[in-house]
Amino acid sequence: MGISAAVAGASGYAGGELLRLLLAHPGIEIGALTAGGNAGTRLAEHQPHLLPLADRVLAPTTADELAGHDLVFLALPHGASAAIAAQLPADTVVIDCGADHRLVSAQAWEEFYGGEHAGSWAYGLPELPRADGARQRENLRGARRIAVPGCYPTASSLALAPGFAAGLLEPDDVVVVAASGTSGAGRAAKVNMLGSEVMGSMSPYGVGGVHRHTPEIEQNLGLAGNQPVRVSFTPTLAPMSRGILATCTARLKPGVTAGEVREAWQNTYRDETFVHVLPEGRWPRTADTLGANTALIQVAVDERVGRVIAVSAIDNLAKGTAGGAVQSANLALDLPEVLGLPLVGVAP
Numbered sequence: 517m518g519i520s521a522a523v524a525g526a527s528g529y530a531g532g533e534l535l536r537l538l539l540a541h542p543g544i545e546i547g548a549l550t551a552g553g554n555a556g557t558r559l560a561e562h563q564p565h566l567l568p569l570a571d572r573v574l575a576p577t578t579a580d581e582l583a584g585h586d587l588v589f590l591a592l593p594h595g596a597s598a599a600i601a602a603q604l605p606a607d608t609v610v611i612d613c614g615a616d617h618r619l620v621s622a623q624a625w626e627e628f629y630g631g632e633h634a635g636s637w638a639y640g641l642p643e644l645p646r647a648d649g650a651r652q653r654e655n656l657r658g659a660r661r662i663a664v665p666g667c668y669p670t671a672s673s674l675a676l677a678p679g680f681a682a683g684l685l686e687p688d689d690v691v692v693v694a695a696s697g698t699s700g701a702g703r704a705a706k707v708n709m710l711g712s713e714v715m716g717s718m719s720p721y722g723v724g725g726v727h728r729h730t731p732e733i734e735q736n737l738g739l740a741g742n743q744p745v746r747v748s749f750t751p752t753l754a755p756m757s758r759g760i761l762a763t764c765t766a767r768l769k770p771g772v773t774a775g776e777v778r779e780a781w782q783n784t785y786r787d788e789t790f791v792h793v794l795p796e797g798r799w800p801r802t803a804d805t806l807g808a809n810t811a812l813i814q815v816a817v818d819e820r821v822g823r824v825i826a827v828s829a830i831d832n833l834a835k836g837t838a839g840g841a842v843q844s845a846n847l848a849l850d851l852p853e854v855l856g857l858p859l860v861g862v863a864p
């Protein structure tokens with residue numbers, strides 16, 4: 517008998533990607549599938565690409581439906597996860613794809629999300645380096661409650677953390693501009709997500725330091741360098757369904773050379789399966805990560821202005837959500853960390 521997993525939010529984008537990955541996972545069996553207003557409908561109406569589950573009927577998202585599994589993935593809008601998680605048994609592994617449990621600081625939560633802070637769980641970005649030389653994965657082994665990172669924080673934290681972990685970057689001059697595909701916004705209808713608004717156009721949003729992923733990126737880079745980091749973050753919307761390209765720059769400390777930068781980035785990810793620093797001269801493209809649990813990174817130094825430029829590409833639904841969630845679940849359940857996770861993308 518394998519490990520049983522329930523997926524709450526199975527009719528949404530993150531839930532659909534979780535199910536795609538779980539169908540290929542050799543150690544996990546898919547149990548209850550739940551939704552909100554779409555409870556009672558067949559999965560095929562929402563996820564026609566998941567043929568083996570086509571006839572499964574979505575249950576309402578209640579603790580009764582979710583309890584009784586070894587593992588519960590919550591792919592619900594933020595705000596909905598905390599209430600349901602509080603009703604689940606303490607020994608169930610609960611992986612929250614939403615934002616409710618990502619931030620350590622209650623003050624940052626109130627400033628960027630409003631309302632009451634639900635608390636913080638082990639943060640599900642295994643490869644994140646920490647200033648003490650350990651990796652975030654050490655906090656995930658055996659954990660029973662895990663918060664999956666936001667998709668922009670996954671891309672930008674992995675891109676810049678090596679420089680903070682190695683003490684090469686100034687903490688007060690960090691700029692991240694990232695482009696996301698529209699699936700990042702979820703499936704709920706929004707006027708600015710209509711094809712006619714998005715196709716053939718790119719546009720910024722959440723400008724001026726107000727996007728709720730700003731404190732999460734600061735939290736991660738602060739952990740990597742063991743000092744507070746301030747980040748100017750601007751998200752943009754790109755006319756594609758999946759993918760994030762994060763262009764991240766920071767001021768170098770005086771005297772830091774391009775060679776030291778390259779060495780720090782390569783050393784950080786040398787032994788990682790999913791995070792790759794590309795050979796010099798090759799730059800990450802979102803297309804190369806589609807469907808894969810990978811993050812592709814390149815770094816360069818702009819010597820004229822004394823800044824590092826680190827670019828990363830991920831699939832927001834794979835490494836940016838569902839892939840990261842399954843990777844963390846593997847760690848929590850003491851399975852091989854890479855089990856069932858695709859390293860191979862879909863191209864062109």
Ligand SMILES: NC(=O)C1=CN([C@@H]2O[C@H](COP(=O)(O)OP(=O)(O)OC[C@H]3O[C@@H](n4cnc5c(N)ncnc54)[C@H](OP(=O)(O)O)[C@@H]3O)[C@@H](O)[C@H]2O)C=CC1
Binds near residue numbers: 531615
């Ligand atoms: N999309 C992405 O790239 C990323 C998403 N995430 C996070 O994952 C979570 C899910 O996002 P995503 O899949 O994109 O969103 P979607 O809008 O595509 O899906 C939301 C899912 O939650 C269900 N739902 C909505 N409201 C409730 C409720 N009150 N009670 C129970 N179920 C409810 C919906 O069911 P129904 O169909 O019945 O309404 C649907 O299954 C969010 O917290 C998001 O922040 C994290 C990283 C990246």
Ligand SMILES: CC(=O)N[C@@H](CCC(=O)OP(=O)(O)O)C(=O)O
Binds near residue numbers: 613614615666700702
């Ligand atoms: C394109 C788009 O709208 N993206 C979403 C982020 C998606 C994500 O990772 O966020 P959460 O898990 O924190 O919801 C946004 O900017 O709010």
